[in-house]
Amino acid sequence: MNSSFIDWGRLLLVGLVLSLAFPVTGEAQIITKDKKKIFFWQRDKDLVDLTPAADTMAVLDSLGMPSLAVATKDSLAEEEKNNKKSKKKKAYFGYRVKKGFARQGKGKNQIVETFHYLREFQQPNSYAPEKYYFDIKKRDVLRTFNFTLKPNQAYILHGPYTRMRGDVVIEQGYFYKGTKHLRWETFRTDSTLASKLHYEKGFPRDAVISYYDAAKTKIKEVIPYQYGEVQGQYLKFYEDGQLEWRGTYDKGRKVGTWSHFYDYRGRLQHEFQYPESAYDKPAEPVLTKHYDAYGVLVYEKKN
Structure with a gap:
């Protein structure tokens, strides 16, 4: 009985030693991994701000x-x-x-x-x-x-x-x-x-462009916009691609010289004169030049 008791005591002692050694090591490994996860997660949170500028x-x-x-x-x-x-x-x-x-x-x-x-x-x-x-x-x-x-x-x-x-x-x-x-x-x-x-x-860049065809290969009209206003050079084309009208807008108003072309070799037909800027008094356009289909000047307004 005494020897059996001693043997059981030794087994219990060995088991206690093993339980104290290995579980502690395993727990330490788990804690270490948890710490790594926490550190990795914290680094990921620091993202680059991609919000557009004001x-x-x-x-x-x-x-x-x-x-x-x-x-x-x-x-x-x-x-x-x-x-x-x-x-x-x-x-x-x-x-x-x-x-x-x-x-x-x-x-x-x-x-x-x-x-x-x-x-x-x-x-x-x-x-x-x-x-x-x-x-x-x-x-x-x-x-x-x-x-x-x-x-x-x-x-x-x-x-x-x-x-x-x-x-x-x-x-x-x-x-x-x-x-x-x-x-x-x-x-x-x-x-x-x-x-x-x-x-x-x-x-x-902000121009509104319209087309003759669904494939958008034949431009019909180019209306220039800047900051929400019609501003800049205006263009209109014939269906075959030749220029029909060319002129300038200033704050939504026609200004300067506007040119109208024949649908033949891009030849100029008429020139009309508008006020020089949007700040000038509004006025009806004045025909200043007229050309025939051969490009010959047939009328010019005298100053």
């Missing part, structure tokens, strides 16, 4: 495009990174470009234009109200309305553009296949901002 114009400003005054990368920064080894293969908006310069005048008032143009010629959108190109013969950056450009005549502007007078930037923006795109800024001689406009491949 200035909604900053959020909507040209698809988030930075001003060229402070930008160090264009909208295709990733593509430029891939082309660092070969500076000759820069691309903007998916198209390879070359860099060019144009100069006018001398001294402090010299105008220097820095631009980019498409390596491979592409005709600008025929509906775009203004097309910009570098004239190879005249060696100057020019603008056209209805003229069809030719590869041996023009380099189509595409990418960043800067116009400087001396050391002062007076205009900057981006081109897309010969049309103004994203944010465009003009500056006074003291470098203060004079104006800022936004474009979407040649058209005012």
Whole structure:
């Protein structure tokens, strides 16, 4: 009996030791895991705030495009990174470009234009109200309305553009296949901002565009809007794509010269004159010029 009692005592003692050793270790492991979960959860809670800024114009400003005054990368920064080894293969908006310069005048008032143009010629959108190109013969950056450009005549502007007078930037923006795109800024001689406009491949960004067809390939009318008002250049087209009307709105009123065209080779038919600005006294339009279908001036109002 005494030996049996001793044996049972030894077993109880061993069991007690095991129960005190292993459960404590297991509990410690669970606590350790719980602590890790708590720390991990606390780190996840610290998220980046993506709430839009109070200035909604900053959020909507040209698809988030930075001003060229402070930008160090264009909208295709990733593509430029891939082309660092070969500076000759820069691309903007998916198209390879070359860099060019144009100069006018001398001294402090010299105008220097820095631009980019498409390596491979592409005709600008025929509906775009203004097309910009570098004239190879005249060696100057020019603008056209209805003229069809030719590869041996023009380099189509595409990418960043800067116009400087001396050391002062007076205009900057981006081109897309010969049309103004994203944010465009003009500056006074003291470098203060004079104006800022936004474009979407040649058209005012906030313009209301209507079409002749459901596929939206034939533009009918372009009504420009800025800050909720009809403001800027108005365009209306014939169904075949030729321009019918071109004019300017100022605070919802027709101003300046309005032109009406024949549906034949884009030839001008009439010019009407409205008050110069929205601040002038309202007046009926005055016919100032009339051309026949051959482009011959048949009437001109005398001053």
